[in-house]
Amino acid sequence: MLAASTKLGLGLLVGFGFGVGLTQILHAQGKPPAYVISEIELTDPDAYAKDYVPLANKALADVGQKRLVSGGKTVSLAGAPPAPRIVVSMFDSLEKAQAAYTSPAYLEARKIGDKYGKLRIYAVEGIAQ
Numbered sequence: 001m002l003a004a005s006t007k008l009g010l011g012l013l014v015g016f017g018f019g020v021g022l023t024q025i026l027h028a029q030g031k032p033p034a035y036v037i038s039e040i041e042l043t044d045p046d047a048y049a050k051d052y053v054p055l056a057n058k059a060l061a062d063v064g065q066k067r068l069v070s071g072g073k074t075v076s077l078a079g080a081p082p083a084p085r086i087v088v089s090m091f092d093s094l095e096k097a098q099a100a101y102t103s104p105a106y107l108e109a110r111k112i113g114d115k116y117g118k119l120r121i122y123a124v125e126g127i128a129q
Contacts, residue, residue, distance in 0.1 A: 032128040033090050034097040035068075039083035039120040048116035052109060059105035066090045083120065090126075097123045 042048050057067075069088035076082060091097040100106060101121065113119060 030128060031093040031095075033092060033126040034094040034123050035126055036065075036087075036089045036091065036097050036101070036121060036123045038085075038087040038089075040085040040087065040117050041083050042085060042117040044116040048113065052113035052116060055109035056106060056113060059103060059109050060089065060100050062105065063100040063103055064091055064096055065100060085117075091123075094123055094125045 067087065067089050069086060071085055071087070074082045074084075074086055089097075091100060101123075110119075
């Protein structure tokens with residue numbers, strides 16, 4: 001017969017393995033992240049940076065935006081060249097990305113941004129990790 005401490009040890013080991021397996025299954029069932037790509041052609045870079053960017057950044061950060069790229073050097077690898085300014089953001093899901101860009105705070109900021117540039121913004125669902 002097995003000693004009580006051995007039974008307890010085996011029980012803990014089995015329970016731990018079950019917990020790890022269940023965690024991986026639940027994680028795999030989560031929604032994939034969403035990536036939002038903004039292509040921006042500025043008509044007034046100074047006013048855009050001063051009047052629009054702080055409002056838009058706050059509105060989007062408040063609803064979960066994780067900014068991955070903001071400006072920076074771009075290189076065309078194939079097809080038409082990209083817009084002069086690119087922003088790439090990540091959200092927990094496509095629904096959260098859509099909610100962020102239709103929120104009242106962002107829509108107010110966007111009214112200002114539209115005065116200083118032409119924005120093309122779209123979202124793509126990522127791959128669940």
